[in-house]
Amino acid sequence: MSTFVYMTRCDGCGHCVDICPSDIMHIDENIRRAVNIEPNFCWECYSCVKACPNHAIDVRGYADFAPMGHSVRVRREEEKGTISWKIKFRNGTTKDFVSPITTKPWGKFIPKLAEGEKPNQGEINSQMLYTEPNGLNIDGKLPSVPKDTFKKGVYY
Amino acid sequence: MMSISPFSALAESISPSVIQGFVLAMLALIVIGTVVQMIHHKNVTYFFNNAKKAKLAAERELGVGEKTSVILKTVVHDIATTAELGAGKRRIAHVMGMYGTILFWVASVVLVFGYTGTGTAAPTVWPMIWHVGAIMTCVGGYWFWLFLRVDVLAEAHPWYRIIKADLFVLALLACATTGLAWSYFQSSGSTGLGYLFLVLFITSNLVLFGGVYWSKFAHMIYKPGAAIQKNLAEADGSRDNLPPLADAPKQFGLGIKREQPKHY
Numbered sequence: 001m002s003t004f005v006y007m008t009r010c011d012g013c014g015h016c017v018d019i020c021p022s023d024i025m026h027i028d029e030n031i032r033r034a035v036n037i038e039p040n041f042c043w044e045c046y047s048c049v050k051a052c053p054n055h056a057i058d059v060r061g062y063a064d065f066a067p068m069g070h071s072v073r074v075r076r077e078e079e080k081g082t083i084s085w086k087i088k089f090r091n092g093t094t095k096d097f098v099s100p101i102t103t104k105p106w107g108k109f110i111p112k113l114a115e116g117e118k119p120n121q122g123e124i125n126s127q128m129l130y131t132e133p134n135g136l137n138i139d140g141k142l143p144s145v146p147k148d149t150f151k152k153g154v155y156y
Numbered sequence: 157m158m159s160i161s162p163f164s165a166l167a168e169s170i171s172p173s174v175i176q177g178f179v180l181a182m183l184a185l186i187v188i189g190t191v192v193q194m195i196h197h198k199n200v201t202y203f204f205n206n207a208k209k210a211k212l213a214a215e216r217e218l219g220v221g222e223k224t225s226v227i228l229k230t231v232v233h234d235i236a237t238t239a240e241l242g243a244g245k246r247r248i249a250h251v252m253g254m255y256g257t258i259l260f261w262v263a264s265v266v267l268v269f270g271y272t273g274t275g276t277a278a279p280t281v282w283p284m285i286w287h288v289g290a291i292m293t294c295v296g297g298y299w300f301w302l303f304l305r306v307d308v309l310a311e312a313h314p315w316y317r318i319i320k321a322d323l324f325v326l327a328l329l330a331c332a333t334t335g336l337a338w339s340y341f342q343s344s345g346s347t348g349l350g351y352l353f354l355v356l357f358i359t360s361n362l363v364l365f366g367g368v369y370w371s372k373f374a375h376m377i378y379k380p381g382a383a384i385q386k387n388l389a390e391a392d393g394s395r396d397n398l399p400p401l402a403d404a405p406k407q408f409g410l411g412i413k414r415e416q417p418k419h420y
Contacts, residue, residue: 006396008202008381008382008385009386012306013242013417014311015310017311018310019417027306027307028321030319030320031321032305032306032307032372055396055398071397073398075402078412078413078414081408084400084401085399086398086400088397096399096400098399100408101408105412106412106414106415113415114415114416114418
């Protein structure tokens with residue numbers, strides 16, 4: 001369903017704010033801890049869960065594949081290059097998995113954002129995400145496929 | 157200025173028992189604010205429920221010796237050096253502010269109760285500790301508030317945007333800053349400015365200690381508790397349902413260290 005934050009674990013470092021692709025992880029104004037401001041827009045990518053150095057973020061899974069009482073938690077160990085998962089079913093069964101981190105090294109394929117051009121306050125306040133709209137590669141309008149580029153044959 | 161206790165000079169114009177009463181009133185405000193916050197926010201209930209859950213999920217039971225060892229390690233590593241903030245500026249600023257505040261408060265209590273109105277001059281070391289503590293609080297606190305705050309670093313808000321979460325840090329900084337200014341002007345003979353900063357010092361203390369219920373003051377109590385619970389959960393295998401540390405095969409390769417969120 002969405003991410004949520006254990007307040008006793010969070011120290012308000014901002015890693016989740018930085019990494020959230022939906023820009024919905026923010027810092028609460030009353031207690032300066034992370035909070036998911038729009039749970040409906042969370043697609044459970046687990047980016048913030050993995051980025052959190054204090055394991056303060058957890059996810060409530062959709063009830064159709066993860067019945068109530070379950071737990072899916074993850075531990076990212078950068079120095080070992082591993083992502084470990086622990087799935088706990090509501091009947092008490094547990095499964096542990098270990099996978100490699102497949103992220104490409106920073107600065108090689110992923111741009112070093114810290115070295116990039118600083119956004120101005122207008123861009124920061126805008127609803128657009130980083131590199132939008134240019135990054136969407138749509139030239140200001142929705143993508144379309146011109147008919148003359150269609151292959152010959154039967155179309156449905 | 158550094159070697160003169162500002163409370164001794166103050167005791168010449170105000171009764172020492174009034175100053176001591178003020179300190180006791182501030183202590184009472186901390187206790188009342190924390191207890192009311194505990195009742196209203198149900199923090200302690202949460203901790204006990206969490207402890208019960210951890211006990212049920214524990215893979216092994218810890219002995220008294222093991223528990224003591226975990227708690228001691230937590231006190232030394234997590235609490236005394238705020239290890240959860242990782243290795244970075246934020247941790248240095250926090251440690252500086254934390255120890256500065258402790259020195260400032262301990263020296264205040266010693267100076268007020270030990271050397272105010274007793275006829276005994278305070279040894280130079282205590283006023284020195286009081287001033288050094290206040291300066292450390294200011295350095296750590298202003299560094300955090302102006303540059304390291306997550307609102308500024310990750311959220312890209314301007315440093316002058318004040319929110320409710322700033323109540324604690326700003327009140328603490330106001331205490332240390334106005335305390336230093338009061339001490340300076342009082343020792344340099346500027347009576348008017350001395351009184352002005354004394355009033356501001358008293359006001360900021362009232363805001364800091366009177367605002368415990370609304371501010372993050374109680375993190376000094378809850379954060380150590382949470383750190384102890386976390387480390388006990390790691391030791392007994394419950395780990396808050398987290399997977400165990402990975403025993404990585406060699407082919408997994410080197411890890412990828414991502415950038416810190418400091419893009420603005």
